Every structure is written in C-alpha cells, then in structure tokens.
Amino acid sequence: MIAQTKVSLDRITSFLRLDDLQSDVIERLPKGSFDTAIEIVDGNFSWDLSSHNPTLKDINLRVCRGMRVAVCGTVGSGKSSLLSCMMGEVPKISGILKLCGTKAYVAQSPWIQSGKIAENILFGKEMDRERYERVLDACYLKKDLEVLSFGDQTVIGEWGINLSGG
Template structure:
C-alpha cells in the first residue's frame, strides 16, 4: 500500500512549469547561466525551501565547479538549471543549448557507437575526435568488434569508468553551448582523468 501511495502521488503530481527556466538560444550576452534570488523546492505542492539565497552567474567560456558535502544540493542546483525543479521566487536564465551528464551512468542496449551518437547523424571526423579526447581509443581496441560491439543492457559489459567516458563522449558529440556534468569522473582513474581534463574541459 505504501508503494501504491507513492505511485499515486507521482502520477497525480503536476507537470513542471514550462517557463521554469528561460532559455535564450544564440543570445549575445556574456552570460551563459544566471540564477537570481533563490529559493526553490523539489516538491510541486510544497512551499518549503529546499535551497535558498541562490545567486549564480556563469559567463560563456568559463569552467565552474560547484562543491559541497553530500546532500548539500549540488545535483538539485543542476536540476534547477535544467528546468526540472519548482522555483518559488527566483529567476533562472540559460543562454544557449545544454547537455547534461547525470551521476548515474545511463547506457542504452546497443553498440558503443550508437550510445555516443544517440540518434545524431555520423560525422566521422568529429566522432573520431570525440573518441580520442574522451580516452576511449584503447577501450575500443580491446573490444571484439570495436565501436560496433554490443555493450549490453545498462552497460553490463563495461566498467564504471568506461560507462562514464561513454556518457561524456555522448554529450561532447552533441556540440552544445553549456555542459552540466554531475560527478562524472568518480569512477575514472587519476591518469585518465588528467588527460580528459586537459583536452576536453580546457
């Protein structure tokens, strides 16, 4: 009955407000992400402030890190920028297209290539460059059929680090203006992380 109650509350909850985040693709300002005058809430029917006094401004071309203890709201802030949180009295503005990588790796049942392209047409030069900067070349060489290897449901045949790098390659291939990365390097070894950081995030 408890599970049924949770399911009922979820199915009956309101859809997120479409204007929760103002999106301006191709705008001319220096600002990439702007959050003004928090608070915001996780629950649509609640007036409780899950995070408050949030003011954030990230300019185009900047690399910004959000740090804090476990449960302090880092992932919630990214969800707010994506328009997946209920704002109470604040302004959220995103200038450009966005790509997001979640903490938990999401891998579809298919080939490595399909997981990276994610429905986009193949640009062979760009694809090979993405594979290189995400340090996937050696991994593909070890796979029986290279990037045509079926990697199984939820990436069952992959290590945690390989899943994270395939996720990263997927968003890099999207060629967006803004990349939101939620703890995507936790399973990647220090040497590989250093290489990715130098060539991908700079």
C-alpha cells in the same frame, strides 16, 4: 507477481499525480545570442512549495560559454538541487533563471543503452566525425576501442554485460 504489480502501479499512480513542471521557470535564449550560458539572479527554489524555508535561497550564479564549473559541497548541501534547478525541475519561488543554448544532465548513476558503442556516444545525434573524435579523445576511449574486435561498432549487451571488467 501480484505484489510486484501493485508496487509498480502505485509508483506509476504516484508519478502521474505529480504536478506538471512549471513551464516559465527557465527563460530560454537562442544559442549564440548571449555570452552567458546559465544565469541565476536572486533565485529561490523549493521542492516543497508549502514549506517556509526554500531548498535553495538567494542563488546568484553566472556561467559563461566555454567555462568549466565544478559544483562541490558536503552531502545534503544542495549540489543536486542546484543542478535540478537548472533543468527546470525544482519549482521556482522567485528570481530569474536564464539558459542560452542546450543542456545535458548526466545522473550520478551510470547507465548504458543496448546498442552499438557509437550509438551510446552519439545519443541520437547525427555523426559529426570531428566532434566525435574530440569526444573519444576527451574520454580516453581510443585505446579501449582498439581492444574490441568491432571498435565503436561493438554491440553492447544488456547492462553492458560484454564490457564488464572495467
């Protein structure tokens, strides 16, 4: 138990010693004020500011509202770093990063909150029945919910234990 406590404290200490994220990395524009959802112009970003080679160099990207974009590449090519840049998590060396509206990031490791299925879908937002139904359709969840006795009001156990089996 002492060893686990030391490891945990070391991790917390390491986290607390990190520099704060730069607040001026992203130029935030109000939703609907710009046709472009995300724009990067001549962006240079680096996880390590002391390095002479940026993690991402000369990035130019424009994603318009409503576009669907796939980020593809080989292992280590910078896909996750590009997404982290858009979240403002990678220090910007130079360039412009504009974001219009809100953003969400879904990590590569799935996770479920303890609570009702509906709460996991809404994720703290107010219920908008029309939008909620579109999400259920888009994720093909309606058949799954029909199998559950309480539908989307089914309580999910720790780690989704009562949803095991696929």
